[in-house]
Amino acid sequence: MDPLDEVLALLGTTSRLSASMVAGGRWAVRFAPPAGVKFNTVRRGRCLLRVDGVPDPVALGPGDCFLLTRPWPFTLASDPDVPVQPAQPIFETAVDGVARAGEGDDVFLTGGAFSFTERARALLLDSLPPVVHVPAAAPEAASIHWAVAEIDTELRQARPGGQAVTEHLALVMLIRILRLHLARGATRGWLAGLADPVVGPALRAMHGRPERAWTVAELAGTASVSRSTMAARFKEVVGRGPLEYLTSWRIELAAERLRRGDETVAAIARAVGYGSESALSVAFKRTTGLSPRVYRNQRDPVVR
Incomplete structure (x- = not known):
């Protein structure tokens, strides 16, 4: 077995989707440190990602995805100078699984998180950068969007075997992102x-x-x-x-x-x-x- 296959088999990976978010106008939403490993995909529009401890913001466009591998607070915003509002009240009042920020619906994001066993973090995640950005033009982006859409369908329709399907899809997403990281020429770590x-x-x-x-x-x-x-x-x-x-x-x-x-x-x-x-x-x-x-x-x- 390939070492990557072996390590992934030990991770005990599960996934879950959070509410989607629609935003428009000038807005900024600050998120608490995520439990597990956070991921988001931009279905529509553009925004900025700022992660505490990471010096430069990441500009996100339609079709982009990102993975956050550290439990650090982060902010999604339309512009860098907009006062932030906390995410929790926004998501607590989500309607039909959609939270809203600002005015309008210029931006649409879907996200969730991976969960791993505690020992998996030291084994795999600590070798990754805090933010892994997957641009829409990357070959991996299409399959990640497909996996997110399928996970969303499985969770919302509660079909037989849905939990097993979502866990396999989550692993597909993770493998695609890890391949992209390797293709970029990771210089240190396992x-x-x-x-x-x-x-x-x-x-x-x-x-x-x-x-x-x-x-x-x-x-x-x-x-x-x-x-x-x-x-x-x-x-x-x-x-x-x-x-x-x-x-x-x-x-x-x-x-x-x-x-x-x-x-x-x-x-x-x-x-x-x-x-x-x-x-x-x-x-x-x-x-x-x-x-x-x-x-x-x-x-x-x-x-x-």
Whole structure:
């Protein structure tokens, strides 16, 4: 399995749509820090996106989409100098699933959020920029709009199997956005490593056989480079050494098995590359702060 496929399979992704928003004239709406990962698509009109902590606003046009990967407040506005009003009262008074701001209906936005398990944020989301802007001209934009429309239909019509369909559609959206981020030449983080000619083969080798007692020299051989080159390049791109990454990936696999099944801790330890239950327990507690048994009883909360 491709490493991206594997990571996405562990994310526990769900999605939900918020009320749509219609706006016109001069307006500005400020949103509280989103729970989970916020997304919006511009169905009609133009506006500005300002995110706290991001220096430059993003100009949005018809067909544009954006993804917010941090729990930071943000503002959507017609112009940069308009006094803001809070989003909550506007959306609490939405009629037929549509909130209204300003005067008129020049702008129409549909949005929602992805939810992930807590550990997924460190695994994937922290490697993304705070704002991922998908212009309407990008090839991914059309499929994202299609997915949003289908999610909207499924949720509003409450058809059998609708929840499963919406979760798959949400994953389609996320994959398209991640592909766009990679195509733009991500320079650092786990995703950038997938496209790197040195780091990529090592990542695929570790994901293909996580139980193997990999050495840096063996991983270097997958990319036909020296041990020192692999160690330096992996740390430069991913932000940690290859064996440190392998440990973290094994812990993610163990955490997934603890959440989803009833295998013994000893069986899980063998499956993910640890020689004994005690060896896994030490590494697991060092990484998560919990022993495997406590983690299994607590389960993994979902960020919503």
